[in-house]
Amino acid sequence: MTEQIKVRRVPAGGSILQRLSGDRPARPVYLALALLILLGWLLVALDGGQFVSLENIVGIQQRSAALGIVAVGQTVVILAGSLDLSVAYLISLNSLVAAEIMAGGDGAVLPGVTTVLVVSALVGLVNGLIITRLRVHAFIATLGVALIIRGLLDQRYDGPAGSVPASFLHIGYDRIGPVPVSALLWAAVAVSAWFLLSRTRLGYRIYAVGGDAEVARLSGVRTGRVVVAAHVICSVCAGIAGLLLVSRLAAGAPTVGTDGGYDLESIAAVVLGGTALAGGRGGVAGTVGGVLLLAVLDSVFNQLEVDSFAKDVVRGVVLVAALAIYARRRRTA
Amino acid sequence: MTGIGKSFLGVRVLQGVDLEAAAGEVHAVVGENGAGKSTLMKILAGVHIPDEGTIEVDGRSVEFGHPVEAQLAGVAIIYQEFNLLPERTVAENVYLGREPVRRGLVDRAAMEKATGELLRSLGEKSFGPRDLVRRLSVAQQQVVEIAKALSLNARIVVMDEPTAALADHEVELLYTLVRRLAGRGIAVLYISHRLREIFELADQITVLKDGARVTTAPASSLDAGALVRLMVGRELDSYFPPRAAGPPGEALLSVRGGGNDRLHGIDLDLRAGEIVGLAGLQGSGRTELAKALFGAEPFTTGDMKPRRPRSPRDAIAVGIGLVTEDRKAEGLLLNQQVRDNAVLVARATGRPRSGTDRLLERVRLNPPRPRQEVRLLSGGNQQKVVLAKWMTVAPRVMLFDEPTRGVDVGAKAAIHDLMRELARDGTAILMISSELPELIGMSDRIVVLRDGRIAGELPAGPTEEAVMRLAAAS
Numbered sequence: 001m002t003e004q005i006k007v008r009r010v011p012a013g014g015s016i017l018q019r020l021s022g023d024r025p026a027r028p029v030y031l032a033l034a035l036l037i038l039l040g041w042l043l044v045a046l047d048g049g050q051f052v053s054l055e056n057i058v059g060i061q062q063r064s065a066a067l068g069i070v071a072v073g074q075t076v077v078i079l080a081g082s083l084d085l086s087v088a089y090l091i092s093l094n095s096l097v098a099a100e101i102m103a104g105g106d107g108a109v110l111p112g113v114t115t116v117l118v119v120s121a122l123v124g125l126v127n128g129l130i131i132t133r134l135r136v137h138a139f140i141a142t143l144g145v146a147l148i149i150r151g152l153l154d155q156r157y158d159g160p161a162g163s164v165p166a167s168f169l170h171i172g173y174d175r176i177g178p179v180p181v182s183a184l185l186w187a188a189v190a191v192s193a194w195f196l197l198s199r200t201r202l203g204y205r206i207y208a209v210g211g212d213a214e215v216a217r218l219s220g221v222r223t224g225r226v227v228v229a230a231h232v233i234c235s236v237c238a239g240i241a242g243l244l245l246v247s248r249l250a251a252g253a254p255t256v257g258t259d260g261g262y263d264l265e266s267i268a269a270v271v272l273g274g275t276a277l278a279g280g281r282g283g284v285a286g287t288v289g290g291v292l293l294l295a296v297l298d299s300v301f302n303q304l305e306v307d308s309f310a311k312d313v314v315r316g317v318v319l320v321a322a323l324a325i326y327a328r329r330r331r332t333a
Numbered sequence: 334m335t336g337i338g339k340s341f342l343g344v345r346v347l348q349g350v351d352l353e354a355a356a357g358e359v360h361a362v363v364g365e366n367g368a369g370k371s372t373l374m375k376i377l378a379g380v381h382i383p384d385e386g387t388i389e390v391d392g393r394s395v396e397f398g399h400p401v402e403a404q405l406a407g408v409a410i411i412y413q414e415f416n417l418l419p420e421r422t423v424a425e426n427v428y429l430g431r432e433p434v435r436r437g438l439v440d441r442a443a444m445e446k447a448t449g450e451l452l453r454s455l456g457e458k459s460f461g462p463r464d465l466v467r468r469l470s471v472a473q474q475q476v477v478e479i480a481k482a483l484s485l486n487a488r489i490v491v492m493d494e495p496t497a498a499l500a501d502h503e504v505e506l507l508y509t510l511v512r513r514l515a516g517r518g519i520a521v522l523y524i525s526h527r528l529r530e531i532f533e534l535a536d537q538i539t540v541l542k543d544g545a546r547v548t549t550a551p552a553s554s555l556d557a558g559a560l561v562r563l564m565v566g567r568e569l570d571s572y573f574p575p576r577a578a579g580p581p582g583e584a585l586l587s588v589r590g591g592g593n594d595r596l597h598g599i600d601l602d603l604r605a606g607e608i609v610g611l612a613g614l615q616g617s618g619r620t621e622l623a624k625a626l627f628g629a630e631p632f633t634t635g636d637m638k639p640r641r642p643r644s645p646r647d648a649i650a651v652g653i654g655l656v657t658e659d660r661k662a663e664g665l666l667l668n669q670q671v672r673d674n675a676v677l678v679a680r681a682t683g684r685p686r687s688g689t690d691r692l693l694e695r696v697r698l699n700p701p702r703p704r705q706e707v708r709l710l711s712g713g714n715q716q717k718v719v720l721a722k723w724m725t726v727a728p729r730v731m732l733f734d735e736p737t738r739g740v741d742v743g744a745k746a747a748i749h750d751l752m753r754e755l756a757r758d759g760t761a762i763l764m765i766s767s768e769l770p771e772l773i774g775m776s777d778r779i780v781v782l783r784d785g786r787i788a789g790e791l792p793a794g795p796t797e798e799a800v801m802r803l804a805a806a807s
Contacts, residue, residue, distance in 0.1 A: 207420070
């Protein structure tokens with residue numbers, strides 16, 4: 001392109017959101033979220049219900065917390081130009097690992113949590129190494145790892161197993177005022193990831209590798225390590241989500257991850273939030289918006305008692321429409 | 334660099350090449366494509382490892398196994414295709430891989446301050462460290478690359494065809510920058526095909542031919558004729574093929590009042606047998622006009638005959654072809670063979686594609702290996718494949734956007750000959766070139782664009798000043 005592109009100064013201040021995230025693509029998803037809340041409130045009110053109720057607000061937060069945590073991890077790998085399809089099975093695996101160990105009582109909570117995090121980090125390491133060392137495309141590499149985990153689970157479990165002590169259930173059920181502990185956990189994960197991405201060298205390099213791996217390499221970035229690190233972070237997020245789900249179910253279940261559709265839905269939330277599937281552009285703030293958008297949509301459907309097939313159709317339409325809008329904005333930007 | 338030798342897959346690319354650049358010197362490295370310039374520079378930058386020979390920087394012997402090692406030793410290279418991340422800011426790009434940290438965290442403020450100082454020292458005021466690279470022009474991005482080199486405390490800066498993507502007024506700014514670098518005691522290795530800028534800038538000139546050094550001489554001891562003779566081993570008595578002998582034929586394509594977001598009120602006729610040159614500054618809408626005629630970014634208003642194409646496919650059906658400005662991104666499937674690229678248009682439009690091999694001979698592909706992957710070819714040969722691709726369907730109107738960019742002297746002459754040959758056979762040709770001598774030498778008529786409008790038209794052989802006056806008038 002030879003055209004002279006007009007330089008537009010990025011304002012020094014900007015909105016709080018923008019400063020928080022440093023990612024401009026996040027804006028439309030929050031606009032959509034606000035519109036959806038308004039629309040939901042209207043529709044539910046016409047239906048004779050109450051949309052803005054404590055019960056509903058808590059519900060939305062609780063429903064979105066696990067997906068939110070997974071999606072934050074997914075954001076990190078997607079920004080690095082990769083992606084992770086193994087998170088759903090990893091969550092199932094983690095729920096069982098946690099519940100089996102914690103069946104020992106209160107004293108086993110810490111070993112349970114530690115083991116889950118270690119197992120997750122190892123799976124992330126394996127994902128990352130398969131992609132960078134064996135040069136297998138992330139799609140296939142993580143799909144392969146997902147199938148391996150599924151095989152292990154199917155062989156050993158055919159239903160819920162293990163249990164967790166009552167103390168551990170606090171994470172899933174307690175709340176402080178209108179804010180559930182699970183949502184706080186999600187917020188903590190999101191803020192950590194945001195901090196990592198926007199304030200640390202690793203974060204800068206994740207954007208660089210996802211933006212253009214060759215440019216990053218020629219600038220001295222060890223691209224392989226960055227991708228591996230991103231995968232470890234993503235898997236650890238899936239581990240945390242697994243722990244959260246165990247504390248709600250009070251037991252481990254071999255299908256908890258896949259039933260929640262955490263693999264594809266986390267990717268959907270990330271791209272809804274404006275992160276480029278090819279990597280290098282976007283951020284956590286957008287993903288949080290994407291997750292909330294999906295959760296509010298769900299809640300509206302539940303209150304209106306829409307049947308689940310129609311729900312999926314609408315969600316699909318929203319996803320495709322959102323990406324079409326982003327594509328259009330990119331072209332005219 | 335002393336006695337540098339390098340082979341790829343048993344083919345000798347460089348042999349016993351010596352090169353010495355002094356601090357504060359602009360040293361031009363010239364030669365036809367395939368002469369080994371790029372390979373030599375990539376060895377210096379640590380991208381390739383030489384089979385033989387030694388490299389010394391500031392008197393210390395060095396061996397580079399990775400580009401980063403070369404950077405640390407003070408060698409920075411600025412490629413034709415920039416190594417920048419469009420979605421990141423200027424400062425983030427300048428310090429990519431070397432972000433300053435304070436207490437474990439990236440020190441944004443320090444990074445932006447240092448970048449701002451670098452930009453100021455380069456006299457750059459049109460953008461700042463926090464601008465996204467995506468929003469910068471090619472010339473501005475080049476400044477970012479230079480700032481990056483400076484931030485590395487580079488002692489040697491290699492610039493590979495730095496003016497290839499610049500418009501004339503930006504080239505002047507680049508000259509100033511290059512002189513400023515040399516003034517700081519940096520050795521600038523300058524690769525270019527453009528003789529004019531070599532004589533404008535260079536103190537020393539090294540000529541490479543077929544992987545060996547022909548000579549190194551002070552620029553003042555050579556003139557253009559002598560330099561070309563050294564590069565190609567023969568004198569080019571005339572740069573351009575003779576113009577059309579008779580008057581042009583009927584108009585094969587006409588536009589009246591053509592417009593879209595970038596173009597306004599375009600009236601243009603392209604006639605059989607005629608080469609029309611399209612001049613204009615960067616941003617004047619030259620490429621946009623070619624793309625509009627080709628239906629890639631169609632006109633939204635106005636009339637066009639035979640008809641206004643809605644898409645490239647439609648344009649091809651009408652008999653219009655476009656050699657795009659960026660052959661790697663828009664002209665070729667780099668991972669596929671020469672043959673498959675050559676029949677691409679014919680295959681896509683269901684035309685017969687007989688005689689591909691003969692065509693490859695006609696465009697003088699050298700060596701003519703139809704099974705070779707296109708990415709392995711030199712720029713000149715790649716462009717010949719693009720030409721062959723269009724010649725399979727023999728369009729009545731051919732649009733050429735910078736057809737000789739990044740192409741060596743020999744291939745350039747071959748492409749000029751081919752264009753003239755096509756015109757003689759009755760094709761109507763529109764040619765865009767940022768190189769005014771080329772445009773003037775080739776065109777039977779020159780149309781000048783300014784701000785998306787036609788600013789005027791000049792007959793064959795105008796002076797450069799006449800063209801510039803129309804292009805730049807306010």
